[in-house]
Amino acid sequence: MRFRVSQELRQSVGTEFSMELRERRLFLDDEAALSDLRGSAHMLRTDRGLLVTVHARGRVQGTCSRCLTAVRSPIEVDFQEEFIPVVDPVSGAHISAAEAEDSFVIDADLMLDLGEALRQYTLMSSPSKPLCRPDCAGLCPTCGANLNQDPCSCQSPGDERWRALAALKRENQKGN
Ligand SMILES: [Zn+2]
Numbered sequence: 001m002r003f004r005v006s007q008e009l010r011q012s013v014g015t016e017f018s019m020e021l022r023e024r025r026l027f028l029d030d031e032a033a034l035s036d037l038r039g040s041a042h043m044l045r046t047d048r049g050l051l052v053t054v055h056a057r058g059r060v061q062g063t064c065s066r067c068l069t070a071v072r073s074p075i076e077v078d079f080q081e082e083f084i085p086v087v088d089p090v091s092g093a094h095i096s097a098a099e100a101e102d103s104f105v106i107d108a109d110l111m112l113d114l115g116e117a118l119r120q121y122t123l124m125s126s127p128s129k130p131l132c133r134p135d136c137a138g139l140c141p142t143c144g145a146n147l148n149q150d151p152c153s154c155q156s157p158g159d160e161r162w163r164a165l166a167a168l169k170r171e172n173q174k175g176n
């Protein structure tokens with residue numbers, strides 16, 4: 001998601017631009033990706049760089065934290081960040097690193113990369129433990145079967161205790 005902003009940076013402070021955002025796939029981390037991203041980026045020339053306002057929506061693809069099946073959830077990503085160029089757009093002189101600290105930067109080729117900001121904001125607004133459905137039954141800890149699909153024949157120790165108790169109760173009732 002790189003945009004050449006050499007022209008935009010040569011405009012006077014207060015000039016506004018907007019551009020369309022479209023991206024098939026953007027990897028967020030080892031497991032998750034943002035797909036079918038659509039939206040807009042509005043840019044405002046500031047005295048330091050470009051103030052970028054993004055409104056976008058897409059789908060986050062990840063894995064269910066209980067059963068590990070693929071999960072796709074719609075997401076909206078909205079943020080505003082100032083991007084500071086590392087070089088002066090007119091003279092080409094390097095701008096001190098202190099100025100750009102803690103900000104997103106526009107690199108020495110005057111390319112603005114929205115990818116990292118999108119990645120960070122998408123991860124921030126995504127659930128940290130996504131579920132394929134709210135009542136996902138997860139995987140059997142013994143055999144690994146997906147319990148949403150078919151109950152396996154494993155029994156947890158807890159179940160056996162309850163069964164024994166129930167049997168005892170039946171015996172008692174018979175005795176009465
Ligand atoms: Zn699940």
Ligand SMILES: [Zn+2]
Pocket residue numbers: 140141142143144145152153154
């Ligand atoms: Zn099992």
